[in-house]
Amino acid sequence: AQKITQTQPGMFVQEKEAVTLDCTYDTSDQSYGLFWYKQPSSGEMIFLIYQGSYDEQNATEGRYSLNFQKARKSANLVISASQLGDSAMYFCAMISRGGRRALTFGSGTRLQVQP
Amino acid sequence: DAGVIQSPRHEVTEMGQEVTLRCKPISGHDYLFWYRQTMMRGLELLIYFNNNVPIDDSGMPEDRFSAKMPNASFSTLKIQPSEPRDSAVYFCASSGTRSYNSPLHFGNGTRLTVT
Numbered sequence: 001a002q003k004i005t006q007t008q009p010g011m012f013v014q015e016k017e018a019v020t021l022d023c024t025y026d027t028s029d030q031s032y033g034l035f036w037y038k039q040p041s042s043g044e045m046i047f048l049i050y051q052g053s054y055d056e057q058n059a060t061e062g063r064y065s066l067n068f069q070k071a072r073k074s075a076n077l078v079i080s081a082s083q084l085g086d087s088a089m090y091f092c093a094m095i096s097r098g099g100r101r102a103l104t105f106g107s108g109t110r111l112q113v114q115p
Numbered sequence: 116d117a118g119v120i121q122s123p124r125h126e127v128t129e130m131g132q133e134v135t136l137r138c139k140p141i142s143g144h145d146y147l148f149w150y151r152q153t154m155m156r157g158l159e160l161l162i163y164f165n166n167n168v169p170i171d172d173s174g175m176p177e178d179r180f181s182a183k184m185p186n187a188s189f190s191t192l193k194i195q196p197s198e199p200r201d202s203a204v205y206f207c208a209s210s211g212t213r214s215y216n217s218p219l220h221f222g223n224g225t226r227l228t229v230t
Contacts, residue, residue, distance in 0.1 A: 031215075033215060033216040035218055035219075037221075043204065043223065043224055043226075044221065044223050044224070045206065045208075045219075045221035045224075047218040047219070047220070050216060050218060052216055091158065095215055095216070097215050100163075100170070100171050101146060101163060101165065101170065101171075101215065102148055102160045102163050102171065102219075103148075103160075103219055104160075105157060105158040106157075107157050108157065
């Protein structure tokens with residue numbers, strides 16, 4: 001079985017500052033993938049970034065980067081230079097090669113960017 | 116490129132009525148997923164298909180729920196009879212084949228309210 005834990009129900013950050021959203025996971029598989037999605041108030045789910053368990057470097061996509069610490073089973077999302085439009089729910093999710101093909105999601109973190 | 120298309124966006128119905136949610140996946144995607152999102156339970160996988168065949172329906176709450184995928188470009192999720200506790204946002208998502216690290220692409224969701 002696989003499990004995703006997001007321990008921060010809500011976070012605040014000042015505009016232009018960086019913020020880290022925590023995600024820990026649990027799986028017995030050696031091959032797995034970790035994803036982050038953004039859900040703004042309009043409700044759609046937007047894919048942000050992906051990290052494979054065998055990727056040697058941390059993933060980056062524009063202002064998003066993933067702080068992947070395999071031994072600690074953590075995959076924290078770092079958003080640099082926060083913008084007002086970053087205010088949203090953020091979900092961490094995983095899929096393991098040995099498991100079912102679907103993503104398992106965490107409970108999410110609500111980020112509010114303050115001007 | 117059209118994304119995943121869901122209809123309707125909103126559905127309000129009375130308890131006991133049949134509800135049908137529709138989804139058109141991204142062309143060429145071999146996997147289709149139905150998720151349900153509620154405040155209490157977060158994002159839950161209901162069922163997923165591969166090449167139009169249901170692979171895992173262990174998340175379907177009970178016999179009142181059924182899902183079909185008659186062809187590669189269309190899927191339905193039916194609730195009959197509907198109950199107030201079925202009120203939720205229902206997402207359809209699709210992803211490409213072969214690579215387990217392909218992100219899921221979500222539709223905009225159907226917000227279902229059962230009164």
